[in-house]
Amino acid sequence: MKKTRIGIIGAGPSGLAQLRAFExxxxxxxxxxxxxxxxxxxxxxxxxxxxxxxxxxxxxEPIHGSMYKYLWSNGPKECLEFSDYSFxxxxxxxxxxxxxxxxLFDYIQGRIKKNNVRDYIRFDTTARWVSFxxxxxxxTVVLDDLKIDKTxxxxxDYLIVASGHFSTPNxxxxxxxxxxxxxxxxAHDFRGADPYKDQNLxxxxxxxxxxxxxxxxxxxxxxxxxxxxxxNPIGVNWPDGIKEVPxxxxxxxxxxxxxxxxxxxxxxxxxxxxxxHKFPFLPxxxxxxxxxxxxxxxxxxGVFFNDLPRLIxxxxxxxxxxxxxxxxxAWVARDYMMGRYKLPSKKExxxxxxxxxxxxxxxxxxNDHVDFQSAYIKDLLAISDYPDFNVDKVGxxxxxxxxxxxxxxxxxxxxxxxxxxxxxxxxTHHTEWMDELDDSKERYLYQNESEEELSDTLEVTSI
Ligand code: FAD
Ligand code: NAP
Ligand code: MG
Numbered sequence: 510m511k512k513t514r515i516g517i518i519g520a521g522p523s524g525l526a527q528l529r530a531f532e533x534x535x536x537x538x539x540x541x542x543x544x545x546x547x548x549x550x551x552x553x554x555x556x557x558x559x560x561x562x563x564x565x566x567x568x569x570e571p572i573h574g575s576m577y578k579y580l581w582s583n584g585p586k587e588c589l590e591f592s593d594y595s596f597x598x599x600x601x602x603x604x605x606x607x608x609x610x611x612x613l614f615d616y617i618q619g620r621i622k623k624n625n626v627r628d629y630i631r632f633d634t635t636a637r638w639v640s641f642x643x644x645x646x647x648x649t650v651v652l653d654d655l656k657i658d659k660t661x662x663x664x665x666d667y668l669i670v671a672s673g674h675f676s677t678p679n680x681x682x683x684x685x686x687x688x689x690x691x692x693x694x695x696a697h698d699f700r701g702a703d704p705y706k707d708q709n710l711x712x713x714x715x716x717x718x719x720x721x722x723x724x725x726x727x728x729x730x731x732x733x734x735x736x737x738x739x740x741n742p743i744g745v746n747w748p749d750g751i752k753e754v755p756x757x758x759x760x761x762x763x764x765x766x767x768x769x770x771x772x773x774x775x776x777x778x779x780x781x782x783x784x785x786h787k788f789p790f791l792p793x794x795x796x797x798x799x800x801x802x803x804x805x806x807x808x809x810x811g812v813f814f815n816d817l818p819r820l821i822x823x824x825x826x827x828x829x830x831x832x833x834x835x836x837x838x839a840w841v842a843r844d845y846m847m848g849r850y851k852l853p854s855k856k857e858x859x860x861x862x863x864x865x866x867x868x869x870x871x872x873x874x875x876n877d878h879v880d881f882q883s884a885y886i887k888d889l890l891a892i893s894d895y896p897d898f899n900v901d902k903v904g905x906x907x908x909x910x911x912x913x914x915x916x917x918x919x920x921x922x923x924x925x926x927x928x929x930x931x932x933x934x935x936x937t938h939h940t941e942w943m944d945e946l947d948d949s950k951e952r953y954l955y956q957n958e959s960e961e962e963l964s965d966t967l968e969v970t971s972i
Contacts, residue, residue: 735765
């Protein structure tokens with residue numbers, strides 16, 4: 510009999526979670542399906558694989574990455590820890606609760622470098638188009654090998670879409686913006702705060718990108734930062750130099766006018782106006798159509814596309830939980846694909862989805878959102894053997910984090926939390942976040958170690 514074939518689009522944290530889930534089953538002696546993971550970038554890690562490029566890559570593909578220099582975790586690492594691979598196991602010593610991007614990138618890679626997972630991944634390969642044949646119940650995926658400029662096809666029994674949803678900008682129009690003389694761009698293309706030193710910066714949006722890019726630019730020397738909100742202000746205790754104002758109505762050259770009748774002159778504009786769920790490789794009937802929210806419609810258990818459950822989406826929710834949520838999803842998806850978890854009827858699935866959507870509609874505060882996503886994680890944990898972790902305690906940490914940010918947006922990253930996986934209390938970082946201008950892994954991990962120790966440890970953790 511021919512082996513079941515599984516296609517995974519994307520080798521970011523979600524796609525890698527799926528690969529890890531199958532590796533775990535293999536280790537337990539199960540016969541696992543044949544897996545092909547398609548990744549358009551030259552390396553794994555998705556968003557965490559930093560790209561200095563903007564626009565298009567060397568093969569003309571849209572750049573996936575939206576991360577930037579000086580990006581630090583914006584939530585405690587204890588809230589995202591893999592329950593089958595702890596920070597202690599990876600770093601061999603306690604580290605702080607808010608590591609910079611290169612350190613988290615290193616952690617993500619740690620557990621998969623131990624296996625031959627890399628062999629499953631076809632890098633520099635873009636998924637161009639997907640079709641599904643009702644009769645054979647198979648997907649055909651058209652692929653482009655970017656390096657040799659060759660198109661070919663693969664057939665799969667199951668298809669995992671793990672292509673992320675923070676890559677295609679949502680870029681609204683404001684009257685007069687075409688005559689703004691300075692730089693106008695979206696957060697997707699932001700690569701670091703340095704160009705905004707001594708500038709008056711206007712940021713549009715009131716979510717994580719607005720908050721973090723605003724704070725980073727303040728930290729790295731912008732003269733003033735104005736955040737302009739549509740629905741609700743972020744509303745934390747802003748330091749001098751950062752303020753929030755209602756939505757922009759229009760521009761008059763370099764002057765922005767706001768809804769409250771005020772106006773001000775700016776040097777540059779950054780739209781932190783979110784992203785579109787975009788799947789240019791999927792026909793409309795297989796496409797997930799949703800805004801960024803905690804429970805996208807039409808996904809049973811947040812992953813199985815209800816019209817065609819052999820099509821599985823990972824990580825499509827708005828995210829409080831990240832890496833550990835992708836794991837809990839990938840474990841359930843794996844069990845379904847291996848016949849160990851059976852789906853109820855389409856009608857029952859629809860009923861369950863509606864239950865979550867109804868609940869989602871009632872949420873008001875950040876704390877409600879945390880509770881909702883915690884309940885979702887628990888629901889998934891109950892149906893797979895992904896190692897249980899104390900979700901309630903993580904929920905409490907998320908709420909503490911929201912409070913920390915409220916109290917002081919410049920110092921919340923200096924706080925420490927306790928791991929629910931190992932019980933380890935995080936270290937206070939050697940330098941306060943506001944004074945730390947270097948986000949390299951070496952500076953973060955080895956600041957206090959001799960050069961000899963440094964080279965030993967580097968060997969273990971670098972690619
Ligand atoms: P992604 O990481 O986006 O990976 C998707 C992968 O799919 C990419 O490698 C991409 O190249 C590939 N791909 C897409 N389309 C195709 C195609 N057609 N063919 C082949 N390959 C394709 N989370 C945190 O936990 N902490 C943080 O501090 C944090 N900071 C963030 C900062 C920013 C600016 C952004 C945008 C997100 C941040 N996140 C953070 C959330 C982040 O989205 C998740 O941590 C995680 O990267 C999501 O994983 P993913 O695999 O679902 O998607
Ligand atoms: P997001 O959370 O989806 O927020 C989008 C924002 O854009 C909302 O404030 C929304 O306002 C606003 N918006 C949309 N259309 C608008 C319009 N026409 N006019 C004005 N405002 C508009 O997106 P995000 O902030 O980019 O965050 C995406 C992800 O990146 C999150 O997972 C976040 O955690 C991550 N991130 C992390 C860091 C870090 O420090 N590690 C930094 C940046 C981002 P409404 O409220 O009115 O809808
Ligand atoms: Mg379980």
